Amino acid sequence: MVETDNILTVDKLTKHFKDFTLQNVSFQLPRGYVMGFIGPNGSGKSTTIKLILNLLHKDRGQIKVFGLDNLDHELAIKDRLAFVLDENHYYEELSIRDMARIVASFYKHWEPQTFEKCLKDFELNPKQKIKKLSKGMKMKFSLAVALSHGAELLIMDEPTAGLDPMVRSELLEILTALIQDERKSVFFSTHITSDLDKIADFVTFIHHGELVLSAPKDDILEKYGIIKGSNDLFDEESRSLFVGIKTNKFGFEGLVRDRERAQRCYKERAIVERPTLEDIMLYTVRGEQHV
Template identity: 55%
Template structure:
């Protein structure tokens, strides 16, 4: 299986924050959800991948190439979709396309018109006339019209209404049917990733917590609920992020089989969501 994106011990040091030796791999044909709380290091990691920041240590390879030595070649073969609008608002979509197309040697007007029709976008519309959802679609059109192999997305569904988000996710699922492509999808909306992601990479406070397949992740964790009286030292060792409420406690565990055998009906163990795993795995007991 050929990797399209590879980070090996990537480190970035600021005065008040350190991205600590991050390593993960994304293969062709897959969508990777990139998650973590605000300030975790997601945007820093993406900027390092894009060579917008200088790393202190480590190696980043895109399409098998060093992202610094082969920056120009790499950027011809990847696309970007950001949460913020970086377009000229007074231009029409056609004018914006013309301003963009010249940067790419593999630009295809055939692909451009195909996606404009598929996404129901009109060339004579001005950028300022588009909703946020339509802007995201247009960003994706530009990213795909030079046949990008790796699509990097930073919070693309943030602020979109549920209908637009669902439609946008369907578009991504359609794109990834081309097994030569891959998508890195940074978001805080974990429910979107439950629908489309193959892999989940989670960072917190500059450290990699895990990078696993979504199914492996959801299968390996459980939400444990029970009465406070059960919380002895032995049980606590199997729990993470214990949260108390008027009914008892709730926590995360990776030892569901062991706890079911030991406590049987005394504990309720449920399948978690990605949000459960993210929030409880970084939560201090309270």
């Protein structure tokens, strides 16, 4: 078996649908890191995850997990990865205990003690039926299952969507604890970019099925910038600096890809700020906007 430093490699991944295309998406996640996979709803995040899990069939491109082709070594890969999907797909009529027994039977390295500890930590009653669990509890149950078979890669599709701030915070704490083990990696799709502020090492951003950027989070936040100034500073020449811009009668505010260049260009005449991931996503998606 071939092992590489990249735990997940997606190369020129393409999938056509009737009304949407995922086009040449490429990125790599090194082992031991957390990658946030961001983009607005309908940008292709779930499609990419389903292609990694072979729930959808790709048209072109290659996916390697643990350095292995995801189709040729599907079983071996799935035994070593864990998934948490955006909604509950477990059997609602079953109890937590019965559902876990079923799932456990498919994994080579199920760890009953870890599962019991997770149930205790997450305050889940094993006798309770899944249909009786709240959305947050269902997510915790999915996470308990995901953490109980020694998976090296955890793939999560919008795990925080629809959760209250308390549960979201708990979930992020669990993930922070998980990645203390440097062999484990997390690939985490979300449109709530604030979730990634604390835990993501890398960010991959897609929009309309195309890759916008994929880089270390700190590099992105260092490189990009928010520029605010009066409208007379904003001309045709400087327009090319901006990824997205919002103007009104008082002035403009925009996102630039190269903060240093913008600083050189505007000197003291404009305010230059460090953006958040949310700024980067919003300005990229909206482009130019006049209010």
